[in-house]
Amino acid sequence: MSNATRNDEGFSAKRTAEIVGITYRQLDHWARTHLVEPSLAAAQGSGSRRRYAYRDLLELKVVKTLVDAGIRLQKVRDVFSFVGESLDQDITRLNLVLTGDTVLVHDQNGTMDLLRRGQGVLMLNILPLAGVKEELDATIIELFPTEDDDEPSLDAPAVGD
Amino acid sequence: MSNATRNDEGFSAKRTAEIVGITYRQLDHWARTHLVEPSLAAAQGSGSRRRYAYRDLLELKVVKTLVDAGIRLQKVRDVFSFVGESLDQDITRLNLVLTGDTVLVHDQNGTMDLLRRGQGVLMLNILPLAGVKEELDATIIELFPTEDDDEPSLDAPAVGD
DNA sequence: CGGCGGAACTACACCCGTGTGACTTCCACA
DNA sequence: TGTGGAAGTCACACGGGTGTAGTTCCGCCG
Numbered sequence: 001m002s003n004a005t006r007n008d009e010g011f012s013a014k015r016t017a018e019i020v021g022i023t024y025r026q027l028d029h030w031a032r033t034h035l036v037e038p039s040l041a042a043a044q045g046s047g048s049r050r051r052y053a054y055r056d057l058l059e060l061k062v063v064k065t066l067v068d069a070g071i072r073l074q075k076v077r078d079v080f081s082f083v084g085e086s087l088d089q090d091i092t093r094l095n096l097v098l099t100g101d102t103v104l105v106h107d108q109n110g111t112m113d114l115l116r117r118g119q120g121v122l123m124l125n126i127l128p129l130a131g132v133k134e135e136l137d138a139t140i141i142e143l144f145p146t147e148d149d150d151e152p153s154l155d156a157p158a159v160g161d
Numbered sequence: 162m163s164n165a166t167r168n169d170e171g172f173s174a175k176r177t178a179e180i181v182g183i184t185y186r187q188l189d190h191w192a193r194t195h196l197v198e199p200s201l202a203a204a205q206g207s208g209s210r211r212r213y214a215y216r217d218l219l220e221l222k223v224v225k226t227l228v229d230a231g232i233r234l235q236k237v238r239d240v241f242s243f244v245g246e247s248l249d250q251d252i253t254r255l256n257l258v259l260t261g262d263t264v265l266v267h268d269q270n271g272t273m274d275l276l277r278r279g280q281g282v283l284m285l286n287i288l289p290l291a292g293v294k295e296e297l298d299a300t301i302i303e304l305f306p307t308e309d310d311d312e313p314s315l316d317a318p319a320v321g322d
Numbered sequence: 323c324g325g326c327g328g329a330a331c332t333a334c335a336c337c338c339g340t341g342t343g344a345c346t347t348c349c350a351c352a
Numbered sequence: 353t354g355t356g357g358a359a360g361t362c363a364c365a366c367g368g369g370t371g372t373a374g375t376t377c378c379g380c381c382g
Contacts (some may be wrong), residue, residue: 013360025340028361033338046361047347071372074337174330184368189331194367207331208376233340234368 010040010051019139020060027060036060040107042108058092061136061161070105079114083160171201179220180300188221196223196238207286212309222297227257232264240264240275255308 011019016038017027028093031043031050036059040051052060059080066076083091096103096114103114170181172253177199178188192198192211201212205309220241227237244252253320259262272292 023339024360026338027340032362043361045347046363049348049360072337072350074370094353107332180366184369185330185367193332202333206376207333207374208329208378210330210377236342266373 010038011057013038013050015144016050016052016057016060018143020058020064020140022060022064030063030155031059035073035080035136036063045103055092057140058133059131062091062096065132066103073101075115082114121157171214172218174199174211176305177213177218177221179304180218180297181225182300183221183225191221191224196234196241197224216253218297218301219294222293223252223257226293227264234250236264244276282288 013027013031013161014024020027031038036056038050038052039056040053041049043050056058063073063076063080064077071079080091083094174188174192175185177184181188192204197217199211199213200217202210204211215273223233224237224241227240228234232240241252244255
């Protein structure tokens with residue numbers, strides 16, 4: 001992250017927690033334990049301020065959605081690291097599918113069970129992990145309405161606070 | 162509890178967890194930490210079998226309802242001990258009311274905030290903790306249908322397993 | 323009665339989330 | 353520039369819940 005981050009870029013930790021729908025304490029814990037870290041500005045010690053990019057918020061929302069669906073956080077961690085390391089993919093760009101208590105990734109190559117690190121291929125009742133991005137956008141607009149109607153790209157910081 | 166408990170009286174731990182809608186591990190933890198204990202037969206070591214009375218199930222259901230409403234388990238413990246010790250009441254016979262993040266008991270004497278040990282009296286939006294018993298009964302009938310239509314008293318064991 | 327298999331409990335480790343006090347940083351204002 | 357207050361992070365403790373391997377109990381069958 002850049003130390004030259006302007007203070008109005010991205011989202012504060014407090015805002016981020018509100019938008020994603022988690023407690024600050026959860027967000028803090030997830031940042032400290034390297035699940036999702038603030039990419040614009042990491043904590044620099046007591047009293048400093050984290051800054052999250054829109055992309056971070058999307059990742060957090062994916063985490064929340066998976067946890068709300070009953071996937072244990074430790075398993076969510078496994079999924080994130082597997083996607084990043086073994087698939088060399090970006091979690092926010094995958095078509096994740098929840099079915100039962102497992103997480104599938106579904107693309108033209110077929111369907112892969114992420115909780116089993118790609119082992120086995122299942123075709124069960126598919127509940128698409130749909131609308132995560134739309135839901136995030138809606139919450140941002142609802143909580144922090146602005147006159148800027150541009151859709152934020154994943155890397156560009158949205159106007160948050 | 163009586164060591165002469167017959168095996169078909171009351172409910173096994175596994176059945177109890179199913180009916181109340183919690184994991185066995187939760188039930189085990191709650192029994193070990195004395196939140197709600199199996200009144201018909203306590204654990205006697207590895208391999209023994211707990212037996213729960215209908216009244217225990219009702220208490221467990223109250224716990225679950227409070228926890229689901231966002232009351233921390235530690236606070237639920239406070240409520241239970243306060244009701245039992247200071248009010249000399251039976252939790253399953255009170256008209257509990259959830260409002261916001263607090264628990265009220267409401268009777269002809271007025272309304273008391275149990276989370277504050279009776280301090281303060283609030284009249285806010287009232288959401289009655291209604292139907293706990295009815296819901297429990299419905300779950301028992303749904304999971305373990307029998308031909309016995311008698312409504313179980315609090316102390317008499319229902320036909321469970 | 324004895325043996326066996328399955329179910330139940332136990333102990334321990336571990337992670338998660340919360341609460342809280344201490345400390346630091348940041349920001350706004352004079 | 354200096355100050356004060358608010359906000360944010362940090363460290364620690366603690367309870368809740370889960371997972372798992374080990375042990376014991378219980379019921380059934382021969």
